[in-house]
Amino acid sequence: MEFHIDMPAAGSRDRFAALHRQIRAAIIDGRLAAGVRLPTTRELADRLGVSRNTVLAAYEHLATEGYLQPRQRAGTFVAGAIPPRGHAAPPSNPPGPSLAELPDAWRRVAPWSAEAMPPGPRFDFRVGLPDHSQFPWDRWRRLCGHAQHDFARAPRAYTDPAGDPLLREAIAGHVSLSRAVACSADDVFITSGAQHAFALLADVLVTPQATVVAVEDPGYAPLHAAMAFRGAQLQRVPLDKEGLRVDRLPPEARVICVTPSHQFPVGAAMSLNRRAQLLAFARQHQAVVIEDDYDGEFRYGGRPLDALHSLDDSGLVFYVGTFSKVMFPALRAGFVVAPAWARERLAAALHATQGAPPLLTQLALAAFIREGHLARHVRRMRRLYAGRRDALLQAMEQHAEGLLIPLPSAAGLHVSAMLAPQFEAYKVARTAAEAGIAVEALDRSGLRRLRYNGLTFGLGLIGDGEVTAGLRALVKLLG
Template sequence: MVPVFPFDFTLPRDTGGLAQALHRVLRDAVLDGRLPAGSPLPSTRTAAQALGLSRNTVVAAYDLLVAEGYVLPRSGARSVVAPIATRRAGSKAAGGSSVLTQAWQTERIVPLWRAPQMGPDAARTLPERNFRLGVPDHRPFPHAVWRRLTARSLREWSRSPFGYPPTEGLPALREAIAKHLGFSRAVACEARDVVVTSGAQQAFDLLARLLVTPGRTQVAVEEPGYPPLRAAFAAAGAVLVPVPVDDEGLRVDQLPDTVRVVSVTPSHQSPTGAALSLHRRAALLDWARARHAVILEDDYDGEFRFGARPLDALQTLDRDGIVFYIGTFSKCMFPSLRKGFVVSPPWARDALLAVKHCADSHCDTITQSALAAFIHEGHLARHVRRMRALYAARRQVLLEGLQRELAAWLRPIPSEAGLHMAARIVDTAHTDAIVNAMRRCLPGAQTSAEYSMASGPPWALSFGYGTVDAEAIVPALRRMRRALQVQGGS
């Protein structure tokens, strides 16, 4: 090919026609500045001979450039490149976007998300059996039962008219959830109080939209606390107010009077595992009642309780309609189910449905139907009983192992529920050594700093026992002890 353009190129011949391919090459050259404004194009005859194309092909490509405004025709003379803004090839940054384009794109992103504190779980490469928080064991799940119920749901769906299911969720599922909550958590509600969501995370997002006036509404969050909840409320424009927690849960005495929404995990604090004591539950309800505030009760893994009778849910104790109760099936079943719910006070139900309809008109029908049958037929209750015994054994091994192997470095925080427990660092002078040993020996375990809004060193570690086998826990703790002894962290 004889060069007739001021740059080299190979014309692709399998992309929808030669004229279109030549048009794309020349258009990109104009945009990149390789064909500067005012420069003449070779005649169609010259270009056709040099490129080995028919003249009609080149004429068609030039005509497209003229029609789009990239080239200006001139009577009796060669066409010239139009004076348009170009993106100079030399200004391109890594990834193919120009520096100018990158700056413009960054400005369009809300500041909260430019460098998010909480992003997708950085898919750390973890062994299948690990100490990650909030992940249930998939092996004992009744997979055959779930396949049968899903197949039945699919058959029933295929025989029904296509249409949009109710925004609030299928009636059968809402009824099943209400009965399940009454039996398992003594939560007093009816089906009409339940709004089905795509996991607890959507519930947080909907409540943030419902309750937050951007820049004005102050929302109290636990410190440390669950980062995705904070992100949902921060994105809605809430003023986040961190409130410390201790071994009795949220420090109610440190709630500012200006707060109008309080988010709390009373059954199993995330990430410390502490339970909100009974007198603090009563104090929190009194505090909210006196200030016309509302409470978001996140009961994310309350089905798994060990030891003494559990404390009543805040929603159970509420007599004034100030508690939104949030639950999920991610822990008691499996995360990819993506089903959660909100039990709403009557006064907020219609508004919450309006928000849900705007954000996500409905959840999918097939899994809703299968889940309703799973609950109604007793499979969920049986699965929870089976898993409670399994998790209780792992929890006990972990607790005893921490007390025996790592007592010099860690003190377990009292906890009798859920899929994880935490331990305080005894001597903060050894924090770095303890965290380094944890990273190497207990994959998936996390520090309090990963859940905290404030910068600073961690003061506690959290260990999940949802997927790790009981017989693997003590060897892992012993490896951590030996690592600390080698590092001199004692």
Template sequence: MDPALAFPLALPPRGSGALLRALHGQLRAAILDGRLQPGLRLPTTRALAAAYGISRNTAVAAYDLLLGEGYLLTRPRAGVYVADVLPAAAARKPAAQAAGIDRRLAAPWRRPALRPHAAPAVPPRWHFDLGVPDTRAFPFDVWRRLAARALRAAAKRPPAYLEPQGQPALRAAIARHVAFARAVACGADDIVVTAGAQQAFDLLARILVTPGRTVVAVENPGYPPARAAFAAAGARLVPVAVDAEGLVVERLPDAARVICVTPSHQFPLGVAMSARRRAELLAFARRRGAVVIEDDYDGEFRYAGRPLDALQTLDRDAAVFYVGTFSKCLYPALRLGFVAAPTWARQALVAAKLAADWHCPGATQDTLAAFIGEGHLVRHVRRMRGVYAARREALLAGLDGELSHWLRPLPAVAGLHLAARTAPGVDADALARRARELGVGVQSLRDYRLGRGGVAGLVFGFGQIDAAAIPEGLAQLRRACRA
């Protein structure tokens, strides 16, 4: 007979006098260590007795003991369940385990640099949070039609794992799109499809970092998830200052072999790297044998002027990895991004992708390929650029008004967020906390810095907030400033 429980019970023979004690003790231990989860329905006493060759009276007695101790509860006409609230003893864990510092974990993972964001107890009323676009205007009806077509086509193909590099149709579509939108010179063979930009950083860290030796230069302030990927790979991170022209190249350490930058729209300050600095950065990489990781996360949304050439476009030494994502121009849950990689690194990058997760979901890749190929991506970006431009103007107008006593916006002509420097004497961290108490979801620039120093201020995302709601949110922020 199949066991009634998902784990074995080691019970003494019948008539030994220890059967009840053993059954009760093993069930209790399974509840305490989580093998029997709260809310789980247990087998009936008749089924338990039949499965383990014991009398039903013994099974009933064991359940009664556990009910009396609070480990089980009964529901009328529904059966016996593991209690939702366990006794205090069940919550006790060894101190090292509770603190997340178990020595069995590799060193970078004992205290991870990146943790999931905890949802606020009270969600902000005015969403100025970073990194999330407005998905309400996304053409889900078009996506649904293309997804259904992709699934019908997949059903006609024999089952097989896909190419780790990505579906050929999607790689070709991405190459055409970035050539048109960003003048990035690449072909389908240069593209490696990833599960968002974050996996791109992780794969690049795997193939470029020798643990404990490789020096990786990162912008400061900068993008914490990218830093976390390289730190987890064992890189030696060196923060490098950012000014009005972008990364200060002259402050790069000579030992830097990987340089991570966001030249189109620096994260989080928003400045664009000047043409002079771009040339200096590529010259540094050439002299030092370094590589540059160019993160172009929201460069599609540009509101003024002609965009400067991407570093990948200017590169003549096969030193630039161009990373893109569809999380900002479409929606984050899509989890698709890409790397345009130099030829010398492509095989290693594909092998790293194979080791990580083999390939991204095929139907989603096929759907996105059709979405790009039929022009829906270009139309959606063009439409949303107008929406975001109106929000940006409303935000700038508010910051240039009464808030100008406390905040000065930093120049930015692209992307889905703006940063503002706080006036001398204003505590940006305290201001951000007070604003959140009033329902205004802003962040302090300190959240993106490594170490001390740097620009003090706030950063405003406008991907989720309607233009009409921005003045009201900024009025609440003025209250926080006055406080």
């Protein structure tokens, strides 16, 4: 080869890439004609001052791409038929599609930023995050160790994509006792959190650009996104004091997404009468319902309403649960309780996509549930959160009269309150953040910001002795 090859300085990690790129370019441009014999790997390595392994790797890569043809005991030759330019490796910095070419749903997504969750605010009322300090970490570590030990004794290659049978059985028992969801292990499908569950159900239930999906307004934005990203036609449906306005559901809706136990983010529970209306609508219009029961285990006072799934006798409800609120979000474990007719579809979708969480995590979680640790932890945290909730409501009554009006809520990890009309929730939240008070605007995803001009207060991260002080600091900002 008489053409010049520029190599990066010794020690550079780009030497293989540079050699590969320049030989390929010479073949494409015709400077190395078909049939030309290349130097041996040792000869070229000595000439360029690189390791023989670098040249050998470049030759092998070019051969797999069809540019070179090794011949036993004869050497390496330029291939007789050069691949078309379209098969050449892409440039190091290929241009991406313009924003206009991306699906509309993806173009509206704001990139995640660590700034969205600033560390260490003085008063932390962020929503959806549980208190980790009371979690039985020692027991969890012990169970993780047992799972690893058991797996080492009898390792498995691939597991059921629907989830380990022990965990599916444990969850079936757990939701039956805690939420009156009657199901068997065969009905339970393990997911990597609730977000994975929503994406999985969208894959199974949504026909792109055709399926109308009704969602609560305001509602849980990540659920809305999971449906929109898969081509669903979203229809936002308003709420009233009894929950989703069934009379405002579009008749063409084929999927209806609700949070009946503790509406997110308003906080109300869907009334029994409204639940019956919703199921009647689904039967009449051949629709299915996705019930997101994200923190229904935490109920304060009175007998909790059974899950919507418990009232369904027609196989219309997909019940979605998560362990992020009752244990910790990093666990990334959730589940779907599905009607019998959908089992094969869900199993196929899980097999073709992400599948369940790692097996060792599933085995430890199954033991955590089976040995009663989860139920005890939920009871302990229910008392803790109830105390924080009572303190927050009392502080609003004593220090924020006329400024914050709490919305009715008897469950969950957050309390929402309407702001006095002279304030704007988004501005208040920004001002509070600058003062070290992490609180969120009530309506972060809906279209009725004037109607839901309020704030949402999480109970998971605010310390027991900080609730009143945090509320008073916020009131002082409101002036």
